[in-house]
Amino acid sequence: MTLLSLAVPATAGELSFSSPIDCDLNGPCYIQQYVDHDPSKDASDFTCSGLSYDGHKGTDFALPTYDMIDSGVDVLASASGVVAGVRDGIDDVRYSPDRAAILKGRECGNGVVLRHPDGWETQYCHLRKSSVTVVRGQSVQVGDVLGQVGMSGRAEFPHVHLSVRHEGKVIDPFDPDGTIICGEAENDTLWTDQPPYRAGGIVRIGTSSAVPEFTDIRANTVAFPNTGSDALVIYAFLFGTQKGDVIHLSLQGPAEIVIERDITLERSQAQSFRAIGKKRGGEGWPEGEYTGTATLLRADKVIDSENLTLTLP
Numbered sequence: 001m002t003l004l005s006l007a008v009p010a011t012a013g014e015l016s017f018s019s020p021i022d023c024d025l026n027g028p029c030y031i032q033q034y035v036d037h038d039p040s041k042d043a044s045d046f047t048c049s050g051l052s053y054d055g056h057k058g059t060d061f062a063l064p065t066y067d068m069i070d071s072g073v074d075v076l077a078s079a080s081g082v083v084a085g086v087r088d089g090i091d092d093v094r095y096s097p098d099r100a101a102i103l104k105g106r107e108c109g110n111g112v113v114l115r116h117p118d119g120w121e122t123q124y125c126h127l128r129k130s131s132v133t134v135v136r137g138q139s140v141q142v143g144d145v146l147g148q149v150g151m152s153g154r155a156e157f158p159h160v161h162l163s164v165r166h167e168g169k170v171i172d173p174f175d176p177d178g179t180i181i182c183g184e185a186e187n188d189t190l191w192t193d194q195p196p197y198r199a200g201g202i203v204r205i206g207t208s209s210a211v212p213e214f215t216d217i218r219a220n221t222v223a224f225p226n227t228g229s230d231a232l233v234i235y236a237f238l239f240g241t242q243k244g245d246v247i248h249l250s251l252q253g254p255a256e257i258v259i260e261r262d263i264t265l266e267r268s269q270a271q272s273f274r275a276i277g278k279k280r281g282g283e284g285w286p287e288g289e290y291t292g293t294a295t296l297l298r299a300d301k302v303i304d305s306e307n308l309t310l311t312l313p
């Protein structure tokens with residue numbers, strides 16, 4: 001009965017994994033970094049693109065802004081297994097080098113390790129303080145809540161870092177056999193439903209009355225403009241941009257285009273933002289509906305685009 005063997009999936013003997021974050025990875029959430037496949041000091045993700053950093057041993061599933069930590073986004077078990085270790089109690093503070101000593105040996109922050117059959121293990125890092133809901137020795141099913149996404153440990157942005165290991169060896173779930181074919185996703189990944197690959201993009205866009213601080217963009221605390229604002233500004237928060245990318249920003253008022261510009265990015269950056277604005281003349285800004293757009297282009301191709309509308313109070 002050879003027909004029966006055809007029904008065996010290609011990943012027989014391997015586990016399959018589901019997303020560890022209860023959030024849409026086509027936005028608002030996104031994958032910031034993948035496993036590093038480059039043995040040198042440089043870094044390369046599984047498509048030979050730069051969404052990684054040297055020595056990165058997992059995949060980072062990111063929240064767009066800090067306030068979503070407070071809203072509470074669940075971290076989910078990517079596969080069924082038994083809890084092999086937990087840690088909690090570490091503050092959700094954005095990492096800076098002066099915290100390296102405090103965090104030595106606790107770079108993962110608040111985390112959970114799950115042991116799965118046949119030598120597989122998953123580890124979830126940077127969970128929100130006091131959010132871990134499982135205990136050592138507990139059995140969990142795929143999709144069960146382990147805790148919530150935070151920024152504890154060595155994390156510069158809110159995310160859950162997922163490491164997958166087999167017999168102690170790091171495995172990239174997007175490229176389990178470790179053979180990279182540049183620009184192509186593997187057919188034989190470890191995902192039940194493969195998360196989308198976004199080669200950089202727009203995390204979010206917004207408007208304000210002055211060029212905002214990046215801290216406020218990350219925290220989602222940028223003040224909105226009004227008809228009396230000294231200036232009108234539109235900004236785009238970007239991830240995984242490459243040197244030569246172009247960000248097109250525009251803000252259209254009720255009657256006319258207020259501002260519009262193309263900005264060429266001069267270096268590759270994991271996270272950045274760009275803003276354009278215009279100072280107010282004598283009178284206030286007209287009332288009515290404004291439309292903002294941000295479009296990210298790479299080699300003249302649109303790779304991401306976002307819109308907003310607002311009515312100035």
Ligand SMILES: [Zn+2]
Binds near residue numbers: 033056058059060162
């Ligand atoms: Zn990571």
